[in-house]
Amino acid sequence: MEDMIKMLADAPEEQKLKMITERIKMIAGQPDEQRIQSVKGMVMAISKLDDKKKGPFHGVRIKAVMSLSPEERMALMIARAKAIAELPADVDKEDTMYVFASVKEYPEEKQKAFMAGLQKAFEVAGVPMPAMA
Amino acid sequence: MDLPEYKLFVYFRYGVEVMMDGLVKRYRTILMVGMLLVVVSFFVGLWRVLNQVTIEELTGIGDTTSAAYLSATAIESVLHAYAEIVPLFGLGILKLGIGFAIVTIVVNLVSTGESARASLEKINLKPPDTKPPLFARIFTRLLVLGILIEAVAVLITVGWMAAEVAIIDTGLAHIFEIFAEPLEGLGVAFLIGGIALGLATIVLNLSTQAMILPGKLVQIATGKVSEPGNVKALFPKRTLMLTYLGMIITASGLIPLAFIRLFIAIPTPTWENWMFIGIGTMLFSIAYWLLTIIKWLRAQRVNLGIAVAESAGIDVPEIESRLSITRFVPILAIIGFLWMISFAVLGLLFSAGLVGPYGPLVRPGKAIGMVTIFLGIGFALMTIVVNLRLTAFMLPGAFSKIVSAIKGEKVEGAPGFSVDKPLSLAPKKLYGGIILGAIIAAMGTFPLAWIRIAIPDLFLIAERMIGTTVALGVGMIFYFIALFFGTIVTFVSGRRTMISEGVETCVYYAAEKQNT
Numbered sequence: 035m036e037d038m039i040k041m042l043a044d045a046p047e048e049q050k051l052k053m054i055t056e057r058i059k060m061i062a063g064q065p066d067e068q069r070i071q072s073v074k075g076m077v078m079a080i081s082k083l084d085d086k087k088k089g090p091f092h093g094v095r096i097k098a099v100m101s102l103s104p105e106e107r108m109a110l111m112i113a114r115a116k117a118i119a120e121l122p123a124d125v126d127k128e129d130t131m132y133v134f135a136s137v138k139e140y141p142e143e144k145q146k147a148f149m150a151g152l153q154k155a156f157e158v159a160g161v162p163m164p165a166m167a
Numbered sequence: 168m169d170l171p172e173y174k175l176f177v178y179f180r181y182g183v184e185v186m187m188d189g190l191v192k193r194y195r196t197i198l199m200v201g202m203l204l205v206v207v208s209f210f211v212g213l214w215r216v217l218n219q220v221t222i223e224e225l226t227g228i229g230d231t232t233s234a235a236y237l238s239a240t241a242i243e244s245v246l247h248a249y250a251e252i253v254p255l256f257g258l259g260i261l262k263l264g265i266g267f268a269i270v271t272i273v274v275n276l277v278s279t280g281e282s283a284r285a286s287l288e289k290i291n292l293k294p295p296d297t298k299p300p301l302f303a304r305i306f307t308r309l310l311v312l313g314i315l316i317e318a319v320a321v322l323i324t325v326g327w328m329a330a331e332v333a334i335i336d337t338g339l340a341h342i343f344e345i346f347a348e349p350l351e352g353l354g355v356a357f358l359i360g361g362i363a364l365g366l367a368t369i370v371l372n373l374s375t376q377a378m379i380l381p382g383k384l385v386q387i388a389t390g391k392v393s394e395p396g397n398v399k400a401l402f403p404k405r406t407l408m409l410t411y412l413g414m415i416i417t418a419s420g421l422i423p424l425a426f427i428r429l430f431i432a433i434p435t436p437t438w439e440n441w442m443f444i445g446i447g448t449m450l451f452s453i454a455y456w457l458l459t460i461i462k463w464l465r466a467q468r469v470n471l472g473i474a475v476a477e478s479a480g481i482d483v484p485e486i487e488s489r490l491s492i493t494r495f496v497p498i499l500a501i502i503g504f505l506w507m508i509s510f511a512v513l514g515l516l517f518s519a520g521l522v523g524p525y526g527p528l529v530r531p532g533k534a535i536g537m538v539t540i541f542l543g544i545g546f547a548l549m550t551i552v553v554n555l556r557l558t559a560f561m562l563p564g565a566f567s568k569i570v571s572a573i574k575g576e577k578v579e580g581a582p583g584f585s586v587d588k589p590l591s592l593a594p595k596k597l598y599g600g601i602i603l604g605a606i607i608a609a610m611g612t613f614p615l616a617w618i619r620i621a622i623p624d625l626f627l628i629a630e631r632m633i634g635t636t637v638a639l640g641v642g643m644i645f646y647f648i649a650l651f652f653g654t655i656v657t658f659v660s661g662r663r664t665m666i667s668e669g670v671e672t673c674v675y676y677a678a679e680k681q682n683t
Contacts, residue, residue: 037660041559044657046592049560056563057665063570064668065675072668 035072039079043087055098061113062106069109074117081125088132096136100144104151111155118161130164191274191307194267198649201264204257205642208250212635215246219628248328250631252321254638255351259317261645262358266310268652269365273303275659276372282667283376286674287383290681294379302407303371306364313357320350345428349421352442356418359449363410366456373460374398377467380666381474387677388478388572403459409452417445440514443533447507450540454500457547461493464554471565478569479578487589490553492546499543507536531612534637538605541644545601548651549593555658556592562662566669573676594654600647608640 038057045053061072083091099107118126137148156163190197218239225236287293327343378395386392421442465486472483510532571578586592611633618629 035664037657038664041657041661045556045559049586053560053563056560056567060563060567060665060669060672063567064672068668068671068675 035075036079036082039076039083039091043083043091051094051097054094055101058095058098058110059102059106062102062109066113069113070116070120073110073113074120077114077117077121077129078125081128089135092132092136093139096133100140100148107151108155111152112159115156115159115161115163127164190311191267191270194264194271194649195653197260197267198264198646201257201260201262202642202646204253204260205638208254208257208635209639211246211249211253212632215243215250215631215635216628218242218246219631223627244328248325250634251328252324254635254642256317256321258638258642258645259314259354259358261642261649262355262362263310263314265645265649265652266307266358266362266365268649268656269362269369270307270310271656272652272659273365273368273372275656275663276369276376279663279666280372280376282663283380283383283670286667286671289674290387290677292383292386294383297375299368300371302364303368306361306368309357309361309364313354313361315354316350316357317354320347320354323347323350342429345425348439348442349425352421352445353418355442356414356445356449359417359446359453360410360414363413363449363453363456366453366460367407367410370456370459370463371398371402373463373467374401376666377463377470380670381470384474384569384670384673385477387673388569391477403455406452406455406459409455410449413445413448413450413452415445416448417442439530440511440533443511443514443537444508447504447511447536447540450537450544451500451504454496454540454543454547457544457551458493458496461547461550461554464551464558465489468554468558468561471561475565475568479572481568481578481580484585486557487586490550490590490593492590492593493550496543496547496550499546500540503536503539503541503543505536506539507533510536530633531616534608534612534641538608538640538644541601541648542605544648545598545651548648548655549595549598552594552651552654552658553589553592555655555662557586557589559658559661559665560586562665562669566665566672569669570672570676573673573680575680594651597647597650597654600650601644604640604643604645604647606640607643608637611636611638611640 042050042054042057061069061076064072080088080091080095099110102110121129137145140148153163222236222239222243225231225233225239230236284293323343324347326339327347330339330343375398378398378401382393382395468486472486475481476483510529514529514533568578568580615629615633615636619626622629
């Protein structure tokens with residue numbers, strides 16, 4: 035998975051969004067348990083990227099998530115919530131921080147819709163949602 | 168078995184495998200070590216030039232007994248020994264690094280196949296087991312054996328130099344000298360041969376997956392069974408024979424003759440030219456293995472596109488035309504090979520007093536031929552990286568659509584996305600490194616060789632720089648080729664993740680459908 039994420043992070047700008055979108059669509063279509071493992075693997079691999087690549091990668095990741103259908107987005111969010119139990123606390127915290135920072139770049143309406151979806155996903159997963167700083 | 172000797176053997180074998188696994192993963196470090204040795208050797212060559220100027224100045228004024236002169240000649244003896252041994256060993260370590268990068272690629276490909284087979288077995292679609300051929304099982308060991316033999320050649324050369332300056336029995340100098348270069352040739356044969364056979368193993372795995380996997384995906388989605396075709400029949404056996412021929416020429420012609428030389432005097436230049444014919448043959452086969460890899464990477468995308476079309480009932484556009492740079496690969500390989508062979512044959516036929524005063528041009532001629540083949544290999548590697556990028560664009564979308572088809576959902580749009588200028592995906596900076604290495608190697612050949620012929624007073628000074636300059640140039644070429652393979656490792660590893668997950672997802676939904 036690390037090489038997978040490195041390949042996506044190093045992709046030419048023109049194709050990066052499309053590649054990441056296709057990849058997370060593929061994950062969204064996976065069975066539940068496999069999806070959780072893929073999301074967990076992705077978060078762990080992203081945490082190992084160079085600091086200067088992390089921020090931009092998260093930005094493109096959120097853009098890709100925003101472009102998914104509501105069902106695909108919800109499936110990914112639920113998997114991310116369920117993956118918390120298997121992620122190291124510092125990795126989860128850093129990933130959450132980057133996600134929230136990326137979401138804040140969007141207009142308020144979109145931010146609210148995204149956070150509402152995330153709230154619902156955490157409720158379905160039975161996990162308390164972290165606060166947005 | 169409870170015998171202590173057997174247990175010791177098992178632990179030893181396990182220990183060797185663990186050590187090998189650790190070494191293979193450190194191929195980047197190995198490359199750095201090799202490059203460092205070659206770069207340091209270049210500066211040693213510069214030092215030799217400066218030292219030679221001192222020796223010639225002192226000789227010019229008739230001073231051949233002073234401490235300064237004796238010190239300078241002693242320095243030359245040591246630096247000469249260093250320049251004989253270290254650059255070649257550095258190049259050997261670089262070849263080992265390339266070989267281990269190829270091992271990593273093969274491990275990823277095999278793992279992809281095994282993971283897909285394990286998934287397909289859950290729904291009784293596992294392809295039949297096949298035993299890998301001999302070359303696939305031994306190429307890693309050939310690489311390690313090659314560097315160990317080169318290390319022995321280094322020790323023998325050190326012994327030879329020590330005998331020359333009477334540190335040890337001078338009678339041993341002749342024996343050491345006879346075996347040093349043949350062992351070096353044997354090491355080179357195993358290293359370059361191991362690289363070529365590693366590429367053959369990549370072809371084997373890639374062609375199997377490109378032919379069999381798409382058919383299985385269609386069978387999962389539609390129930391339609393298709394015969395994948397005979398993978399073995401499509402394997403390029405002639406290229407394999409060429410690789411073996413190159414290895415045999417490089418290795419075996421020298422060792423038997425070394426034993427004959429213990430009793431009969433044969434001129435030394437014969438060794439190098441014979442070895443170059445074998446090396447040229449192996450490099451030529453490597454260019455063709457890379458062309459075959461390109462062919463199967465394209466076939467993989469074509470077959471996957473057909474699988475999506477048949478599974479989802481949609482139209483899938485054809486893939487892009489072949490890259491323009493690919494057609495230069497066989498052209499450069501053939502020109503380089505013929506150039507190398509011609510000069511090597513000249514060297515074999517006119518070994519002493521070679522072709523009048525133009526004898527010093529034979530070695531540069533062979534080096535230029537070798538560099539030309541490497542330029543072709545560089546174009547092939549660029550094409551492979553482009554194809555792997557295009558594969559990465561296609562795989563997630565292709566699997567998403569096949570999964571949707573299995574679930575009975577409506578599928579729209581082609582898998583992946585097109586790229587207007589595929590050549591824009593090529594890592595041109597890496598190829599620039601190969602060109603720079605080629606220029607440096609060329610500068611160490613014809614210009615210095617011409618100085619040797621045209622300006623006899625500068626003969627020895629030019630002579631001191633040739634070997635280490637060519638080694639630096641060739642070392643840079645190897646280093647950038649290794650960086651190409653390092654890039655390929657990342658893509659093949661990403662491909663493994665996508666294919667493994669994709670097949671598992673397809674199998675999951677197919678099994679779910681079967682159970683409902």
